[in-house]
Amino acid sequence: MKLKTETRKEEIINTAAKLFKERGYSAVTMRDLASAMGIKAASLYNHIKSKQEILKEIIISLAEEFTQGLELIQQSSTSSVEKIEEVVKLHVSITSQNTYGMASLNNDWMHLEEKRDYYLKLRSNYEEELRRIIAEGVKNGEIIDENIEIMLFSILSTLRSLYLWIPKKDYLNPEKLSQQLSRVLVKGINKKID
Amino acid sequence: MKLKTETRKEEIINTAAKLFKERGYSAVTMRDLASAMGIKAASLYNHIKSKQEILKEIIISLAEEFTQGLELIQQSSTSSVEKIEEVVKLHVSITSQNTYGMASLNNDWMHLEEKRDYYLKLRSNYEEELRRIIAEGVKNGEIIDENIEIMLFSILSTLRSLYLWIPKKDYLNPEKLSQQLSRVLVKGINKKID
């Protein structure tokens, strides 16, 4: 029976994500959202149970996608640098498919109610895993013996901001973008003179 | 006569910036702000003329500080890599002094009304100047011949996220943080084997 490309609920969520990216969760009213879909606000409630539920759907599904993706990387990849390159790919891939949702993930998570703590848990676990990968790379000599927190911060900040840049540079496909970004993050930008 | 450490208006703006960082501009009500200052909402209007004015003060002053700072760097510094290191210092310095305001600069600028276009102008000028610095470094062989947009994006994303990390790592003073961050951004993280 169910063989649609997109349910009405998913349409609402996707439209909401777009508006949330532009204005943020709090500044988008149910009337704004309804109007963007060409219907009245009350009609939304035939498909979703609250504004909060929309935010939860957007954020939690993405957060779980990242968690899952990182688990796979942990299992399969060999060297630390390779793992980091896979993490870059993961971010580019997920972000390319849902730039709007990524804005909410980054900026609207504090408006989560019941699921806020769960989100924060996933997030800190993710950071911790990535920290471990970097630390291991330092220990086995693949990665320079620089402040780990700063390396983690630099990489993660860049990856978390991808949602802002990918829409502007869509002439680069995800493959190429991942490769180039990995090079810049890993090797830096300066020409070695030695 | 006027020799106070902080006027009442500045207190309001600083308290607002703190709340805006936690919840975002739209989710902070004038009653929240008043309550955080131990007064009633109406009393705020003896010092400021609107909620919008508070946001404007926070964002525009910071944006102009960055613009001014970059102009100075353009005039004095010599090599491209040195200029980039100065830009890192600039971000670390401004962000260290006002992490709350930096959150609004990054996340609440879209709620500016009259000053929105002015802000966007400053911002795109800033990006363009930084792009020019990188491009020059590539031309004169200081910087690798990699995609300029990606290098710009990577550096700027990291610098713009500083407001999220500095409060958590205040055991690092701005000097040391700038140095270490410059190294990571410029040289990357991997150990060169050649």
Next chain:
DNA sequence: TAAAAAAACTAACAATTGTTAGTTTGATTG
């Protein structure tokens, strides 16, 4: 200490918010 200025207050407003109840329309199914 009296006057002036600054900064708080109470009370209220018009507009907007998320959401519910009950009803009508349109498409799908038996």
Next chain:
DNA sequence: CAATCAAACTAACAATTGTTAGTTTTTTTA
């Protein structure tokens, strides 16, 4: 064609929003 069900609608609600007017309290000045 009749019945069912999904999805839209109108109307309304109680709460909350930024802001104003007018008044009282507190602090500074002369």
